[in-house]
Amino acid sequence: MCLRIKLVILLFLFALSANAGARDIIKRITDWTDKVFYDQDTNYVKLIPREISVKLTNTNWLDFYNVNSDQYSSLQMRSDVVSGLSLSVGYSIFSLSYSVGLNSYFSDKVYDCSRFDFNMCWNKFSIEFGTYRNESVRNLSSYDNDAFDDEVVCSGLKMKMYKGRFLYYFNNKRYSNDASYSDFYRLQQIRSTGSFIAGASYSYHDMSLDAHLLYPYILVPQITSDFKYSDYALNVGYGYNFVFAKRWLLNLTDVPEVGYKYVINPDKGSHVAINNTLKLVLLYNRDRCFSGLSGQLDSYWNFMKKSDIGSSIATVNLFVGVRF
Numbered sequence: 001m002c003l004r005i006k007l008v009i010l011l012f013l014f015a016l017s018a019n020a021g022a023r024d025i026i027k028r029i030t031d032w033t034d035k036v037f038y039d040q041d042t043n044y045v046k047l048i049p050r051e052i053s054v055k056l057t058n059t060n061w062l063d064f065y066n067v068n069s070d071q072y073s074s075l076q077m078r079s080d081v082v083s084g085l086s087l088s089v090g091y092s093i094f095s096l097s098y099s100v101g102l103n104s105y106f107s108d109k110v111y112d113c114s115r116f117d118f119n120m121c122w123n124k125f126s127i128e129f130g131t132y133r134n135e136s137v138r139n140l141s142s143y144d145n146d147a148f149d150d151e152v153v154c155s156g157l158k159m160k161m162y163k164g165r166f167l168y169y170f171n172n173k174r175y176s177n178d179a180s181y182s183d184f185y186r187l188q189q190i191r192s193t194g195s196f197i198a199g200a201s202y203s204y205h206d207m208s209l210d211a212h213l214l215y216p217y218i219l220v221p222q223i224t225s226d227f228k229y230s231d232y233a234l235n236v237g238y239g240y241n242f243v244f245a246k247r248w249l250l251n252l253t254d255v256p257e258v259g260y261k262y263v264i265n266p267d268k269g270s271h272v273a274i275n276n277t278l279k280l281v282l283l284y285n286r287d288r289c290f291s292g293l294s295g296q297l298d299s300y301w302n303f304m305k306k307s308d309i310g311s312s313i314a315t316v317n318l319f320v321g322v323r324f
Contacts, residue, residue, distance in 0.1 A: 040123050044174040046188040048287060048323065053184045055290075055321030057086035061115070062314055063134055065157060065207070067224055069307040075220060076141040077157060079134055082113055088321070090184030103136075109153075111136045121178040123187065125168045125199070132161040132313060143218055156213030159311065163203040167235060167255070171195035180241060180251035180281050185290050185321070189249050194240035197255055203231045203275075205300065207311065226265050227309060229302065231273040233259030239279075247286050253279040261302070275300045291320040 040047075060083050066076045084102045096118055104111040113134040120127045140152040169177055175195035179187040209224040237255030244250060254276070261273035276299045283292035299312040 039173065040176065040187070041173045044189065044191045044193055045123070045176045045179065046190050048186050048188055048285075050184075050186065050288070050323035051091065053088075053090040053186075053321055053323045055086075055088040055090070055183050055319055057088065057317050057319040059084050059086045059115070060316045063159060064310075064312045064314070065138070065159070065209075066310045067209075067220055067307060069220075075143055075218065077138040077154070078141050079136055079138050080107075080109070080111075082111065082134070082136070086115075086317070086319075088183040088319075090182070090186075096183070109137050119181075119183065121182055121184075123169070123176055123178060124172040125166065126177055128163075128165045128167075130163050132159070132163075134159050140215075140218075152215075154214055154218075156210035158206075158208045160206040161203060161313075163201065165199060165201035165235065167197050167199035169195045169197055169239070175239065175241060177239060177253075179285070180239070180249060180253070180283065181279065181294070183321075184323070185283075185285050186323075188247075188285050189241040189243055192241060192243045194238060197235065197237040197239055197253070199235040199255075201231070201233050201235055201257055201259075203233075203300075205229055205231070205311070207309070222266065224307075224309065227302075228264040230262045230264065231257070231259060231275065231300070232262070233257035233273050233275060237277075247284055249281070249283045249285065251279070251281045251283070253277075255279075263304075271303065274303075287323075289320070289322050293318050 060081050062079045062081045064076070064078045066074070068074045080103065082103055084100050087098060089096055098116055100114065103109070113136050115130070115132050117128070117130040135158045137153055137155045138157050140154050169175055171193065172195065174193045176187045176189050179185065179189040205228065207227045209220060211218075211220055211225065214220070235255050235257050237253065239251060239253035242250040257273065257275040257277070259273040261271040263269045263271060278297045279295070281292055281294040284290060294317045296315045297312060300310065302309040
């Protein structure tokens with residue numbers, strides 16, 4: 001999604017909040033969704049009655065890429081830590097954020113990356129959509145099982161991903177995912193509890209490795225030159241909210257995925273999809289302001305006939321926000 005479209009969505013949210021008639025319509029919709037989708041136990045979850053939130057996040061991410069083949073030596077690559085700023089806007093049950101990498105302003109390396117997330121959270125379930133793109137230079141971590149002590153810079157790897165996911169929280173009256181992972185934090189967990197999680201997800205991956213841009217001694221399977229696939233998976237996991245002090249929350253969530261993998265290129269075929277998402281957040285949340293530190297690791301494994309290709313994205317965020 002281009003930046004212009006994202007700005008239009010942001011302006012649309014602000015226009016809704018500024019227009020009295022539109023705001024009344026949205027309020028009716030959100031009041032109905034509160035009755036249908038929330039219904040939380042007030043001994044465990046507290047509702048903070050604010051409509052709009054703005055959050056500023058220092059976001060830092062890097063990705064990993066590895067290839068293991070029967071015919072070629074193993075290869076491991078990683079990106080630099082890409083730092084940036086993320087602006088998030090929350091209105092009612094909706095939230096929107098956009099991140100821009102800032103490394104190119106402080107380094108001579110070429111950085112070409114972006115990330116976009118859109119989330120809708122209720123106490124019973126959540127809907128997530130996100131894109132990830134990184135075409136920046138990489139560091140060669142190891143080749144032929146030999147690790148490199150010094151930084152070996154190489155280019156040629158491009159990674160793109162689109163993902164959507166639906167998750168249902170079984171203990172939704174007492175456990176609030178929205179209290180842990182949100183751009184709004186309109187709910188506050190006040191007593192510790194956990195919940196099993198189930199859902200479904202779809203993701204599209206486009207990874208291309210141009211062997212001509214690698215060092216001459218590095219040989220990789222032909223499949224890595226243009227590898228595209230889609231995953232259709234079921235999710236089963238568990239999340240736990242630990243309230244260790246007033247207004248303080250620590251959450252750990254793990255959501256494995258197993259499903260159907262359809263390889264689009266280079267050779268069409270069907271395989272088993274095995275992925276995982278691990279999340280952690282430390283949060284301070286009071287009436288009008290909140291701040292915290294969060295981390296997430298998304299891992300994707302591809303076990304092919306003659307080659308195994310894996311990728312993962314690690315993210316660490318430091319954020320602060322206000323509500324109106």
